Amino acid sequence: MTNDLFLRACRRLPVGRTPVWMMRQAGRYLPEYRAVRARHDFLTMCRTPELASEVTVQPVEIVGVDAAIIFSDILVVPEAMGMRLAMQESAGPRLSPPLRSSADVRALKDPDPEKDLRYVMEALGAARRALAGRVPLIGFSGSPWTLACYMVEGGGSASYGNIKRMMLDDPALLASLLERLEVAVRRYLEAQIAAGAQAVQIFDTWGGILDPEHYRKFSLEGMFRIVSTMRREGVPVIVFSRGAGHALKELASIGADVLSLDWTVDIGRARQDTGGNVALQGNLDPSYLLASPESIRGEVRSILKKYGRGPGHVFNLGHGIMPEVSVENARALVRAVQEESPAYHA
Amino acid sequence: MTNDLFLRACRRLPVGRTPVWMMRQAGRYLPEYRAVRARHDFLTMCRTPELASEVTVQPVEIVGVDAAIIFSDILVVPEAMGMRLAMQESAGPRLSPPLRSSADVRALKDPDPEKDLRYVMEALGAARRALAGRVPLIGFSGSPWTLACYMVEGGGSASYGNIKRMMLDDPALLASLLERLEVAVRRYLEAQIAAGAQAVQIFDTWGGILDPEHYRKFSLEGMFRIVSTMRREGVPVIVFSRGAGHALKELASIGADVLSLDWTVDIGRARQDTGGNVALQGNLDPSYLLASPESIRGEVRSILKKYGRGPGHVFNLGHGIMPEVSVENARALVRAVQEESPAYHA
Numbered sequence: 032m033t034n035d036l037f038l039r040a041c042r043r044l045p046v047g048r049t050p051v052w053m054m055r056q057a058g059r060y061l062p063e064y065r066a067v068r069a070r071h072d073f074l075t076m077c078r079t080p081e082l083a084s085e086v087t088v089q090p091v092e093i094v095g096v097d098a099a100i101i102f103s104d105i106l107v108v109p110e111a112m113g114m115r116l117a118m119q120e121s122a123g124p125r126l127s128p129p130l131r132s133s134a135d136v137r138a139l140k141d142p143d144p145e146k147d148l149r150y151v152m153e154a155l156g157a158a159r160r161a162l163a164g165r166v167p168l169i170g171f172s173g174s175p176w177t178l179a180c181y182m183v184e185g186g187g188s189a190s191y192g193n194i195k196r197m198m199l200d201d202p203a204l205l206a207s208l209l210e211r212l213e214v215a216v217r218r219y220l221e222a223q224i225a226a227g228a229q230a231v232q233i234f235d236t237w238g239g240i241l242d243p244e245h246y247r248k249f250s251l252e253g254m255f256r257i258v259s260t261m262r263r264e265g266v267p268v269i270v271f272s273r274g275a276g277h278a279l280k281e282l283a284s285i286g287a288d289v290l291s292l293d294w295t296v297d298i299g300r301a302r303q304d305t306g307g308n309v310a311l312q313g314n315l316d317p318s319y320l321l322a323s324p325e326s327i328r329g330e331v332r333s334i335l336k337k338y339g340r341g342p343g344h345v346f347n348l349g350h351g352i353m354p355e356v357s358v359e360n361a362r363a364l365v366r367a368v369q370e371e372s373p374a375y376h377a
Numbered sequence: 378m379t380n381d382l383f384l385r386a387c388r389r390l391p392v393g394r395t396p397v398w399m400m401r402q403a404g405r406y407l408p409e410y411r412a413v414r415a416r417h418d419f420l421t422m423c424r425t426p427e428l429a430s431e432v433t434v435q436p437v438e439i440v441g442v443d444a445a446i447i448f449s450d451i452l453v454v455p456e457a458m459g460m461r462l463a464m465q466e467s468a469g470p471r472l473s474p475p476l477r478s479s480a481d482v483r484a485l486k487d488p489d490p491e492k493d494l495r496y497v498m499e500a501l502g503a504a505r506r507a508l509a510g511r512v513p514l515i516g517f518s519g520s521p522w523t524l525a526c527y528m529v530e531g532g533g534s535a536s537y538g539n540i541k542r543m544m545l546d547d548p549a550l551l552a553s554l555l556e557r558l559e560v561a562v563r564r565y566l567e568a569q570i571a572a573g574a575q576a577v578q579i580f581d582t583w584g585g586i587l588d589p590e591h592y593r594k595f596s597l598e599g600m601f602r603i604v605s606t607m608r609r610e611g612v613p614v615i616v617f618s619r620g621a622g623h624a625l626k627e628l629a630s631i632g633a634d635v636l637s638l639d640w641t642v643d644i645g646r647a648r649q650d651t652g653g654n655v656a657l658q659g660n661l662d663p664s665y666l667l668a669s670p671e672s673i674r675g676e677v678r679s680i681l682k683k684y685g686r687g688p689g690h691v692f693n694l695g696h697g698i699m700p701e702v703s704v705e706n707a708r709a710l711v712r713a714v715q716e717e718s719p720a721y722h723a
Contacts, residue, residue: 190699195664199672242662242695243643244679277622277641295623297589316588318541326545333590349588353536 032164037098041230041267041289043310043343049335049372050097051365052169054271054291055351056090057102060361063089073118077103078150084157091166094361095369098167098230101155101223105173105234108215109182111142122186129185129193136208142215144222152226159227170228172219174235174272175212175257176250179205191240198249209253217257224266232269232291233257239274239293246278255285269312273350276301283309294349299337311338312345315364320348320356324363331367340375378510383444387576387613387635389656389689395681395718396443397711398515400617400637401697402436403448406707409435419464423449424496430503437512439704441711444513444576447501447569451519451580454561455528457488468532475531475539482554488561490568498572505573516574518565520581520618521558521603522596525551537586544595555599563603570612578615578637579603585620585639592624601631615658619696622647629655640695645683657684658691661710666694666702670709677713686721 032038036050058064064086067076076082083102090096109126110116117125130136142148151170158168173181181187183194183205197205220231238250250272258268271291272282282290283305292301292313301311319330331346338344346368352361378384382396404410410432413422422428429448436442455472456462463471476482488494497516504514519527527533529540529551543551566577584596596618604614617637618628628636629651638647638659647657665676677692684690692714698707 190664192664192667192699192701195662196668199665199668199676239641242640242660243646274641277643294588295585295620297623300589314588316541318536318538319545321538322542322545330545353538355538 032167034097034166037345038167038229038267040342040345041269041310043307045342046376047373048376049344049346049368051346051368052096052098052100053090053094053348053352053361053364054100056094056096056100056361057086058352059354060352060356061089061093061358063093073104073120074116077107077154080150080153080157083150083154084161087154087158087168088161090361091162093358095365096166098169099158099162100169100171100232101151101158101228103151103154103171105171105178105236106181107148107151108142108172108212108219109178111144111147112139112211112215114139114182124181125186126181127185130182130208131193131197133204133207136204136211139211141211142219144219148219148222152222155223155226155228167229168227169230169232169269170220170223170226171232171234172216172223174233174238174250175209175216175253176241177235177237178212178216179208180237180240182208191237198245205249209249213253213257217261220257221262224262224264228266230267230269232271233287235270235272235275238272243277246275247281250275251278251281251285254287258286271312279304289345291347292349297337298334298344299339302338302343307343310343310345312347314347314349317348317350317353317356320352320360320364324360327360327363328367328371331364332371335368335372335375338375342376346372378513380443380512383691384513384575384613386688386691387615387656389653391688392722393719394722395690395692395714397692397714398442398444398446399436399440399694399698399707399710400446402440402442402446402707403432404698405700406698406702407435407439407704409439419450419466420462423453423500426496426499426503429496429500430507433500433504433514434507436707437508440707442512444515445504445508446515446517446578447497447504447574449497449500449517451517451524451582452527453494453497454488454518454558454565455524457490457493458485458557458561460485460528470527471532472527473531476528476554477539477543479550479553482550482557485557487557488564490565494565494568498568501569501572501574513575514573515576515578515615516566516569516572517578517580518562518569520579520584520596521555521562521599522587523581523583524558524562525554526583526586528554537583544591551595555595559599559603563607566603567608570608570610574612576613576615578617579633581616581618581621584618589623592621593627596621597624597627597631600633604632617658625650635691637693638695643683644680644690645685648684648689653689656689656691658693660693660695663694663696663699663702666698666706666710670706673706673709674713674717677710678717681714681718681721684721688722692718
């Protein structure tokens, strides 16, 4: 591999500089992405390995990130379980019909990722070939809790009131759904690794909407069981539990190699609290990419300084890059990490 | 005063049971509120003391809460500073034109609350008379940071990208706006106390969108200066900095009497971390009021147990009550606190 900074940082091995990539880096802020998107709808891009591969590689070539992440969506798993998935740019994703009863949960399929999500495996293969060893390729899945949120609500929600009501009034039903999802997510991640993913990230986007007690029971424990039982073949596992800064110590002990932090966490304090047991990924506020390149550099410097000297840091945003960001500013972030970080690895 | 449980709990004095009220308790979940709202628009209700007083008292009589909070909106302060305010039920509040330049900030008025927000003072007086000492009356204001968010964005925002760009690219401009707001908020709270508010709450609704370093500088410090310089006449000050669970220890030291917690904080851990220096208010997930009365009782029990024995707890939600909640369930919450809490004060 030409550039293995990302994988070395995930394993907390010495590096010459801090690697950097951005969540949602294959996305709408890139004119080259929008050109592909203008000709194909979002799900067609996910399902067509050449298209998915093309946009996966774009940020490596255009912005110069140190890792690629396969272009896909976490909701392909509920779709493979039998739900109808529709993506509307304005209204957000819809899954129908929403799951509300034990009959709904029983009716779900247990997907075979090699068959039901074959197109993701083929996209990974195509992207590996297109990358040709330039940088590592990351696979991903939603967490069981986060997928359950979309499946019970039928899409995004302001309050996630339906799944929270289910959690309190019928916890056994929710547990049965989460069990099904645990198996599906574990198999899906294993299949992605077999298909060429060199790291995998679990996106627990909605873990942070729970109070700490329910978070542990309904989000964290499922991720723990997945991470501790999956065949990993030495591939690093990254966990991103957005808004779960209250549970960093516990998150650091589920067996993941890397914790991805949102920007409400002080990464220096997180490093102390997690005692060097995991690498840390993050955590620039994505809105800061709307500011000037000089301001972006200042904030990059601030995060590098908070993390401090030594290995185990993967620079990233605290959440996905916004469509409004200019390519120039995305490049400014990458350049700032490249130029400012070597001092912390000397 | 017939029922002074709330004020005693704010001061960490012994009580027979834990008092309870709900943020946004004078709101759309009440049919009696909707009846008034059907005849008058939102801002007319704010500006008409008899109407504001009427809906302020409703939850005391209908749901049985232990405190009333004056019906109003935090955005009446930007309006009093010269901005145009419009409330649309669907699109949310709009302030226009949004502040973007130093000329925009200089053009703001320094409001005299006794004159420019006279109608709030009159509403407080009317509500005090209508309450007739049954329960205490709470006044409130937005924090300078939170008001600045709305003023710079021109309303709510998904990313608050404009104010964050201003914060990084022109921090002096943002500081000048925050200074103006600090003075306005301090005077506004002092005027509310003079007009009869028996406690005041500062709503820092958007403190939690900041990384910890910028939170301290642009949100926390302004609240500290307000709380530590305002004439309080012995009136308790409550601070609610939503999403700022990362800064509880610092929040506990700004001089407020009560910290209001959102539901992502373990209230038992918060009590430990803040060392008994403040009372704590909260912190049931407002979505839980969509569950059954039995489930609500279970969650109330869980929070009471986490807080533990002794004074200094005001039961509340972790954010405002949702319009979809039934009155029956709001009553179930109040009843559960009334019946389950005495054991912790024996």
